[in-house]
Amino acid sequence: MSNRLLPLLLAALLPLCLPAAGARAETREARTLNSVGVDQRVGERVPLNLRLRDRQGRTVTLGQLLDGRPTLLELAWYDCPNLCDLSLRRLGSQLSDVKYRPDRDYRVITVSLDPDEGPADAAHAAAMLDESYQGPATGSPWHVLTGDRDAIRRLAAAIGFRYQYDADTDQYAHPAGLAVLDGGGRIASYLLGLTFSGHDLQLALTRAGDGELGSFVDQIALRCFHFDPQKGAYTLDVLRVLNLACLVTALALALGVGTLMWRRRRHGPGRDDQEGS
Known part of the structure; x- marks a missing residue:
């Protein structure tokens, strides 16, 4: 290769090998953000x-x-x-x-x-x-x-x-x-x-x-x-809300049924029971 062509070839390749200052700054900023x-x-x-x-x-x-x-x-x-x-x-x-x-x-x-x-x-x-x-x-x-x-x-x-x-x-x-x-x-x-x-x-x-x-x-x-x-x-959490709602409903029903049974035992048989006997 001619000695005259070598410097020209190196000058043409140099921009491809070394990033521009702006690109270097961008790369440094990206590395900084990735480490955060x-x-x-x-x-x-x-x-x-x-x-x-x-x-x-x-x-x-x-x-x-x-x-x-x-x-x-x-x-x-x-x-x-x-x-x-x-x-x-x-x-x-x-x-x-x-x-x-x-x-x-x-x-x-x-x-x-x-x-x-x-x-x-x-x-x-x-x-x-x-x-x-x-x-x-x-x-x-x-x-x-x-x-x-x-x-x-x-x-x-x-x-x-x-x-x-x-x-x-x-x-x-x-x-x-x-x-x-x-x-x-x-x-x-x-x-x-x-x-x-x-x-x-x-x-x-x-x-x-x-x-x-x-x-x-x-x-x-x-x-x-x-x-x-x-x-x-x-x-x-929708699933937790639904589970909680089901639990509250079940407790309310149990409380209602328990209250009715307690009243029935306390007051004795109702009118319908007496007429049927």
Whole structure:
């Protein structure tokens, strides 16, 4: 091959071998998004001895904050320019429809993904929850926390929360959602995305309360809804509703027949029996 043709051939093939800058950026973004998600770890316990900082800068542990109460746990990025503000405000708004009282009946804990965030960022996040919440509460009942890199990674791994820091954009890519813990710190369920309702939150807390939270009617309502781990939400279970309706009908019939038989024995034979004798 001529020495003159070789440089021309290499110049023609080079664009095919090296992706354009835009394509490289697209590939990097796709890899980042593929590494983000939630691996549901229902039944596993979060590290209760994990040390974090509250909005006053004081060191606290998860065990101290849970104190035996069902808990909604969210990992967020307080300085997020995208969806985190919306996520926090929506959480506060949906909690307004939950009849249980936060910090008395259940806990709400948010933890920042960014180890560089501190008390001022946590106070800002708490203010967003305060502004959007319209339910019964005293003061600011949220536990808005920050932590060092190791503590954040341990907690994220414990609840299966996969996030990614992109140094090029200086941003965190992360999923949206909540882990719902029982009073012992075990994961009872998840509520994923931003579409869950106040009704979903109340059902999740009732379930995590293991019979200690909610009335008898709440426990019955819980039996009528099925937790869908794929959707991360509670959906009406038609079969359970029909079974429950059949059970109620059978009990009502048994009660009616029992009442008639009791009255018959108490008052003796009826008029028709006397005429026939």
